[in-house]
Amino acid sequence: MGMTPGNFDYVRVSSFREAARILSEEENSKILAGGQSLIPLLKTRIMNVDLLIDISGIKGSGGIRQEKKSLEIGATYRVGELEGNSLAAESFPILHDAASSIADPLVRNMGTVGGNLAHADPGNDLPPVMVALNAEFTVLGPKGERVERSAAFFKGAFSTSMDHSDTLTSIRINQKDGNVSSAFVKQRKSAGDFSLASVASVVELDDSGNFKDSRTVLGSVFPAPMILEGVDAYLKGKKANSETIKKAASLVRTQINPESDFFASADYRRHVSSLLVNNALTTAVRRSGVNIA
Amino acid sequence: MKKVKVELKLNGKQFKTEVEARTLLVDLVRELADQTATHIGCDTSNCGACTVLLDGRPVKSCTVLAAQAGGRDVKTLEGLSEDPLMKKLKDQFLDKHGLQCGFCTSGMLISSYSLLRKKQKPDELEIRESLSGNICRCTGYGGIVDAIKSVQPGIEKERVAPAPEIQRN
Ligand SMILES: Cc1cc2nc3c(=O)[nH]c(=O)nc-3n(C[C@H](O)[C@H](O)[C@H](O)COP(=O)(O)OP(=O)(O)OC[C@H]3O[C@@H](n4cnc5c(N)ncnc54)[C@H](O)[C@@H]3O)c2cc1C
Ligand code: FES
Numbered sequence: 001m002g003m004t005p006g007n008f009d010y011v012r013v014s015s016f017r018e019a020a021r022i023l024s025e026e027e028n029s030k031i032l033a034g035g036q037s038l039i040p041l042l043k044t045r046i047m048n049v050d051l052l053i054d055i056s057g058i059k060g061s062g063g064i065r066q067e068k069k070s071l072e073i074g075a076t077y078r079v080g081e082l083e084g085n086s087l088a089a090e091s092f093p094i095l096h097d098a099a100s101s102i103a104d105p106l107v108r109n110m111g112t113v114g115g116n117l118a119h120a121d122p123g124n125d126l127p128p129v130m131v132a133l134n135a136e137f138t139v140l141g142p143k144g145e146r147v148e149r150s151a152a153f154f155k156g157a158f159s160t161s162m163d164h165s166d167t168l169t170s171i172r173i174n175q176k177d178g179n180v181s182s183a184f185v186k187q188r189k190s191a192g193d194f195s196l197a198s199v200a201s202v203v204e205l206d207d208s209g210n211f212k213d214s215r216t217v218l219g220s221v222f223p224a225p226m227i228l229e230g231v232d233a234y235l236k237g238k239k240a241n242s243e244t245i246k247k248a249a250s251l252v253r254t255q256i257n258p259e260s261d262f263f264a265s266a267d268y269r270r271h272v273s274s275l276l277v278n279n280a281l282t283t284a285v286r287r288s289g290v291n292i293a
Numbered sequence: 294m295k296k297v298k299v300e301l302k303l304n305g306k307q308f309k310t311e312v313e314a315r316t317l318l319v320d321l322v323r324e325l326a327d328q329t330a331t332h333i334g335c336d337t338s339n340c341g342a343c344t345v346l347l348d349g350r351p352v353k354s355c356t357v358l359a360a361q362a363g364g365r366d367v368k369t370l371e372g373l374s375e376d377p378l379m380k381k382l383k384d385q386f387l388d389k390h391g392l393q394c395g396f397c398t399s400g401m402l403i404s405s406y407s408l409l410r411k412k413q414k415p416d417e418l419e420i421r422e423s424l425s426g427n428i429c430r431c432t433g434y435g436g437i438v439d440a441i442k443s444v445q446p447g448i449e450k451e452r453v454a455p456a457p458e459i460q461r462n
């Protein structure tokens with residue numbers, strides 16, 4: 001027999017409203033999406049619940065809709081489906097970078113986009129990506145629906161702006177006009193491991209090949225994704241070449257102050273973060289059609 | 294605690310049972326349905342010895358509740374014993390020393406089977422990527438990768454239904 005979680009009840013709901021109602025009625029209840037973070041926690045009894053509310057069967061909750069200027073992803077869309085979606089990858093290559101590097105193919109076949117965000121594990125890869133893309137999250141609570149900006153959504157380790165009765169129902173990413181591209185890179189010890197550090201970058205270049213706008217986000221180093229404002233400020237208006245990128249990346253070493261822990265020292269994290277910024281920016285700029293060494 | 298009724302298709306046949314909600318899919322498969330090709334290795338979602346197909350996609354059955362699989366299609370290695378592609382794969386695993394103790398093998402076979410259904414001639418990187426959820430402590434992976442490379446195509450492509458559109462509730 002496998003390790004068995006503590007006892008709980010299980011219910012499948014057919015709408016997010018039903019999930020929201022049950023969540024607000026049952027104190028120790030939790031949403032179950034793909035279960036790839038939750039089930040290990042329950043098996044090791046780090047967490048105990050009385051009721052699991054399975055949202056994965058809600059009709060239409062796991063869809064994706066691409067429009068001219070935006071992409072809307074249902075909360076229970078599987079990470080593996082996102083990885084295989086070439087249309088989404090064309091508009092937002094950063095999504096494919098991240099989806100294809102999360103855990104392993106088996107976990108990706110169960111894990112959902114919404115679960116990856118709602119869980120807000122500092123090691124998760126979609127939070128920094130969604131912050132870089134300035135995504136909008138639709139959250140359903142007892143008082144109805146609201147839309148939250150990704151940057152305000154992530155509060156800390158395993159902590160978001162949602163409370164117990166809230167459910168993330170969908171994610172919207174707006175396509176900016178102009179020459180915009182993106183990339184996500186991460187550092188991990190071995191296949192299937194969580195990120196020690198990751199960088200998500202979205203860049204916009206102007207007609208003369210200068211950085212017009214950018215958002216560079218560091219993941220997995222701090223409890224919540226961190227926008228590297230110093231990097232973005234430095235890039236603005238400068239030529240998109242390897243020199244500019246190198247300089248911007250070197251700023252990271254002095255601008256962040258990570259902690260040492262069992263997995264990596266502060267120095268290592270600073271160093272890797274800087275390299276990842278370099279790689280993410282280089283890839284994003286190359287994808288914009290600029291040839292850089 | 295209430296029990297939940299679980300009815301699913303297991304290896305092509307309807308399987309009906311009533312279990313505690315906390316029952317894992319791997320325990321349903323092994324203990325209740327006696328399909329013991331599926332193994333428990335790490336029991337912590339890391340090794341892939343417990344890999345089964347859920348609606349045609351490989352997943353770690355130690356990290357899926359039996360209840361989650363209700364109404365869905367589950368296939369274990371037993372259910373693929375007559376499958377022509379799986380037969381070819383098994384032959385190549387034997388031929389290329391793709392196994393030693395065999396503990397990881399059912400998971401390896403199911404993951405590589407899924408890969409070959411998606412892509413007839415994957416390159417080495419694709420093969421290794423697709424096995425990144427499966428750990429082998431014996432072979433050093435070389436034999437496994439060789440075995441998968443040696444399977445001759447001539448197989449149907451995977452047909453997985455596209456995700457439905459979002460509907461507002
Ligand atoms: C071996 C292994 C390696 C992994 N490696 C990585 C990695 O490299 N990168 C990475 O990003 N992730 C990794 N993960 C985590 C994985 O991506 C999870 O799938 C993800 O964190 C959670 O998604 P889920 O759908 O499985 O959510 P669940 O496990 O079902 O839920 C997780 C939590 O979020 C809540 N929740 C889920 N959906 C919603 C919603 N719509 N609204 C409100 N709350 C919700 C649940 O109540 C629960 O508290 C790994 C997991 C494993 C087992
Ligand atoms: S037993 Fe399921 S992943 Fe190891």
Ligand code: FES
Nearest residue numbers: 393395429430431
């Ligand atoms: S053959 Fe022994 S673990 Fe793979």
